[in-house]
Ligand SMILES: Nc1ncnc2c1ncn2[C@@H]1O[C@H](COP(=O)(O)OP(=O)(O)OP(=O)(O)O)[C@@H](O)[C@H]1O
């Protein structure tokens with residue numbers, strides 16, 4: 001257990017040492033979204049009848065920030081270790097592949113939680129929020145960060161350089177988070193785009209997370225949780241198999 | 252279990268420090284290792300020598316689990332590096348050839364993490380001793396990225412030793428380290444060897460290998476071309492060289508077959524043993540040749556190395 005805990009602690013310390021970049025900067029970016037979108041769209045966008053737009057927006061932005069930062073944490077840490085070669089310090093000791101997995105995913109969840117908490121607290125300044133179902137909220141938050149943490153491991157194992165890594169982030173992760181209903185309820189979309197949104201796993205994360213706050217959602221929270229949990233299990237299995245095989249780590 | 256063990260020969264009970272059997276490794280079109288067989292016994296001070304690209308680092312990386320062999324078996328203290336990787340990795344400490352470090356952390360943080368990865372919680376006393384022995388005490392709280400190349404290399408040595416591994420493998424540990432610190436580094440490693448640690452090193456400073464190691468393997472293009480004690484290699488391969496200055500400056504016919512060149516007035520003869528010296532002098536005396544100057548040059552590992560690499 002000491003090996004796993006040490007690796008987890010190292011990962012925490014790593015992002016904490018550069019918290020200006022890893023915590024404060026995503027906080028500021030997300031708050032800018034909140035400021036601009038809530039101001040411009042407040043009177044134009046109709047979401048749930050009982051929820052005003054800014055209140056609707058805050059949980060979406062919290063989740064988006066959590067997902068993007070969870071992904072950033074594992075992916076940037078691993079790709080840096082791979083490119084600079086210091087990954088050997090983690091490959092030489094008797095760390096099991098699953099310990100590696102748990103430590104990196106847990107650190108991603110931690111980074112996501114810190115950023116999410118920051119955005120959420122700042123959001124309270126714009127609009128009062130209540131938690132209808134805190135445990136549902138927590139379940140989607142943790143699963144969301146864990147999914148993206150695992151995805152970050154896969155992406156950084158696959159990528160051979162920083163450019164490929166940035167491509168995954170900019171062409172897959174960011175579009176998927178933006179198009180998941182952070183800024184709108186998918187019921188306001190034409191039927192075709194509604195159907196497309198249902199194929200995006202991030203949609204269920206955001207929708208379920210929002211359910212935790214308002215007790216209303218686009219799809220049933222149980223369905224959302226099932227889909228999200230299945231995604232997490234599938235991605236974890238894939239990550240574990242890659243790590244076990246030594247894919248692009250042990251030549 | 253005990254009753255069965257007591258009937259075995261002692262060498263069957265204590266496993267070899269390192270056992271390598273028929274290891275092959277290919278990178279694309281490059282056959283980096285072709286059929287390496289090597290056994291290093293516990294307590295040895297062993298050198299792995301060979302020209303650039305011979306496959307030394309590849310072999311070490313496979314032994315450490317950093318790379319995977321295409322075929323063959325490797326074990327550290329009897330623990331297979333694939334099937335029993337946890338025990339194998341606990342038994343071995345590796346100083347990698349590349350100067351790698353983590354830009355986020357200080358020397359002490361790196362050493363604490365490395366201890367933790369090996370399951371050691373409180374390692375302060377040993378970390379302090381390592382820092383002291385490797386002359387890094389005053390750099391303990393400096394970021395590794397701010398250290399000089401030689402200091403970074405010593406941090407790598409310290410990291411390899413945090414878990415007091417019984418088998419220590421050093422891939423060019425002295426590259427870029429200054430003379431004084433190289434001496435103290437070797438004194439430290441030698442002491443570890445005396446305490447029972449098995450040492451395997453690669454180096455391109457052959458005088459280091461000659462002074463320290465009791466056995467040598469030479470690799471060339473992925474194959475072991477020589478494997479023997481240092482003393483045997485020296486005597487078997489390069490014999491000794493005799494440098495003569497004589498009057499008249501004309502080598503008797505009987506000695507022509509020993510000649511290996513001429514350097515101005517100096518004739519160079521190559522002998523296999525010191526015993527042949529007597530014969531040479533007898534021939535010179537009989538031919539009425541007077542010896543003005545005589546020098547016996549002993550070969551060093553560099554001569555053996557060049558001879559093996561050339562052939
Ligand atoms: N990751 C890799 N990808 C492709 N080829 C490799 C890789 N690692 C090593 N090689 C090749 O394998 C061969 C052996 O390399 P290796 O690093 O083991 O040599 P070495 O004996 O350690 O040399 P040196 O004394 O320069 O350190 C070389 O031809 C090298 O180009």
Ligand SMILES: [Mg+2]
Nearest residue numbers: 307308309348
């Ligand atoms: Mg090498």
